[in-house]
Amino acid sequence: MVQSAGRISLWGIEAFLAAAEEGTVSAAARRLQASPSAISQQISALEAALGATLMDRATRPVMLTPAGEMFRQRARVILTEAHQARAELAAEDMAGLTRFRLGMIEDFEADVTPRLLAGMAEDLRQCQFQLVTGPSHRLFDLLDTRALDMVVAADMGATADWMEVHPLLSEPFVAAVPRGAVDPGGDVLAQLKTLPLIQYTLRHLMGRQIAEHLARQNLTLAHRFELDSYPAIMAMVAGGAGWTILTPLGYLHAQRFGDEVALMPLPFEPLSRTISLSARRGVLRDMPERVADRLRGLVRAVVVDPSLARLPWLEGRLKVHERP
Numbered sequence: 001m002v003q004s005a006g007r008i009s010l011w012g013i014e015a016f017l018a019a020a021e022e023g024t025v026s027a028a029a030r031r032l033q034a035s036p037s038a039i040s041q042q043i044s045a046l047e048a049a050l051g052a053t054l055m056d057r058a059t060r061p062v063m064l065t066p067a068g069e070m071f072r073q074r075a076r077v078i079l080t081e082a083h084q085a086r087a088e089l090a091a092e093d094m095a096g097l098t099r100f101r102l103g104m105i106e107d108f109e110a111d112v113t114p115r116l117l118a119g120m121a122e123d124l125r126q127c128q129f130q131l132v133t134g135p136s137h138r139l140f141d142l143l144d145t146r147a148l149d150m151v152v153a154a155d156m157g158a159t160a161d162w163m164e165v166h167p168l169l170s171e172p173f174v175a176a177v178p179r180g181a182v183d184p185g186g187d188v189l190a191q192l193k194t195l196p197l198i199q200y201t202l203r204h205l206m207g208r209q210i211a212e213h214l215a216r217q218n219l220t221l222a223h224r225f226e227l228d229s230y231p232a233i234m235a236m237v238a239g240g241a242g243w244t245i246l247t248p249l250g251y252l253h254a255q256r257f258g259d260e261v262a263l264m265p266l267p268f269e270p271l272s273r274t275i276s277l278s279a280r281r282g283v284l285r286d287m288p289e290r291v292a293d294r295l296r297g298l299v300r301a302v303v304v305d306p307s308l309a310r311l312p313w314l315e316g317r318l319k320v321h322e323r324p
Helices: 010-022 027-031 034-048 066-089 114-125 136-144 188-190 207-217 228-238 247-251 255-260 287-310
Strands: 099-104 126-132 151-155 163-172 174-178 198-200 223-227 244-246 261-267 273-280
Touching: 010 027, 010 034, 010 066, 027 034, 099 136, 114 126, 114 228, 114 287, 136 207, 136 223, 136 273, 163 247, 163 287, 174 188, 174 228, 174 247, 198 207, 198 228, 198 244, 223 228, 228 244, 228 247, 228 255, 228 261, 244 273, 247 255, 247 261, 247 287, 255 261, 273 287
Parallel strands: 099 126, 099 151, 198 223
Antiparallel strands: 151 273, 163 273, 174 244, 174 261
């Protein structure tokens, strides 16, 4: 038991939760963009204010004490209420918001994201922006732990009851092949079976979706490479090392190889995915819906319209979701 002194702060609560959820003080510091010593000091001050030891920081990962487990539930409620209060105190046009933490899949980081943040910066002149890019499952984890306010990511299936979801884009999976290597008028699947498949990594949601879909089609395709980089995959396809399955967004992400790569529909049962904006329900009032509307316009202008102009056969398959 530690001696009680000082006052409980939201910063201390946030530092405690981050350490509990990340497993180490150093990881919590990276998440909160602070130094490990600052996080450790905040946790110590919180323990002093509560008069209880909350965690054993000598273990890896850190272990919560019974008091820490009990307080963690309260801490989550306190932070949720604090975020709600911050949102309610902001003006309805969001001009009073002072911090915005956005998670974005890599597919949007080069073209859509800069335009989104530039536009929002004009509206939110007092706001500091934090952007995290990464795979969908990681972004949802950060949203779940309140490390992010909103995420734009591929839908992962079931939606938690604390989330609000705004669909943005539906896109099909397509085959990317070395230009001239496959005759689209012939037996495309038979031709593809003569080429190695360059797989998108199974560590990410998209790679697992593709693998599971191929299994449902009872397709066993020869493969030697499993990569997690669109440019690397497209470079290998452009060089004739094999073919791959990806989405139009993945193709645009590495479009400098477009002259050496041809896209075509999958020669078996189609597969698609939906990209949505997700946030904690009710915390930011109507801000998620308004950001989703802004994103829909950007996605249409930057992704959908140029893609349909170049690949008309994507019409009806690559489309923006309108607001319900």
